[in-house]
Amino acid sequence: MTSPTLIRIGVMGAHSTGKTLLMRRMEMELRGQGIPVARTGKLGRRAALVPLPKMQHHTVASTMWIIATGIADEIAAAARLEEGLVQVVLADRACWDALAYFRATQEWHRRLAAQADRGAPHRLASAHGHTYDLLLATVLAPTLPVERRHDHDARYRALVDRHTHDLPREENIPYVRVTGDPASQELAVEHALQLCTTEAPV
Template identity: 65%
Template sequence: MTTPQPIRIGIMGTHSTGKTTLLKRIEMELRAHGIPVARTGRLGKRAALTGLPKMQHHTAASTEWIIAQGIADEIAAARPNPEPIQVVLADRAPFDALAYFRAAQQWRHETPDPLERERLRLLASTQAPKYHLLLATVLDEALPVEHKHDYDTRYRALVDQHTHTLLTENEIPHQRVTSAPDNQAHAVELALQLCLNQATP
């Protein structure tokens, strides 16, 4: 017997643009409507715990690890135990890792290896059709970042640039999400209505 595949909603974007907070809001709305949901995440931190580089030090290996682990996490999250999951919320869709890597290479003034670049792009692109909705946050440099985060501002902006360039170049349908409260609320409502319309009764 074939198990119905859950609705998948992914998010990507540069750091501290509200990705996790937005997914938590969507998760709360779905649970309030009685829809079983699972959320994945913490890929960057978990990669670092294995000794892999992060942020502007990303490599092809760390990028591949994050993409592959994200795929595995989504598969595991969709398992029907203890109850069938109807929605999987992916904190960092595969193209997110690719944007971080390309930004890191540009930040380091490295010349990309064309074969490696294309191999990773193909790996990420295999997952794009799985998403019913892909959200892409937009960097607002006017908003302050918490003092505990020691971010390189140039790298953060490069990740934002590569995020939206990758989505456009690969013609991946997505919803841009700005820092404006109305825009954020619209993204939450969009996700909720998608799930209410498609979720199994």
């Protein structure tokens, strides 16, 4: 009997750009196809409970915590593959996401952490970041409202968006840009469905 294939899909992007909604749509569509799915997320809220700084106050420590916790969540979800309970892991905030936020924080403050510390989040993200079968990156639309729970700073949000799209290019990782346009989002969902229905036995 052929072992089931695990598919990892990650999403990254600035706050209030539709990441979670996109993941929910994918989860709903995949479950509708009978494909077992696990979705990770809520890393920002959990970091705040530790408590750790967030947004433009990110530190090396908070970034490392978010990357490591996200990776641990994905590994825990993937561990259920052999039980047949999971065939697709949807990572709401792929590990590259926290690195984009950290780089934006450094630029926002116009200062850099010590070289040795600054490299640690990148090494951790790189160790896991090439495992995604599909990486989606949402695109900032400045006219869209920001959720009230976010500490909104327009310049910081724009920096996060830029680093979100710079990182995959620098790392030579194929990714799909997803704008706020319904057609773009629909295409992203279709892309995920095609990947999962081709690779995952149903």
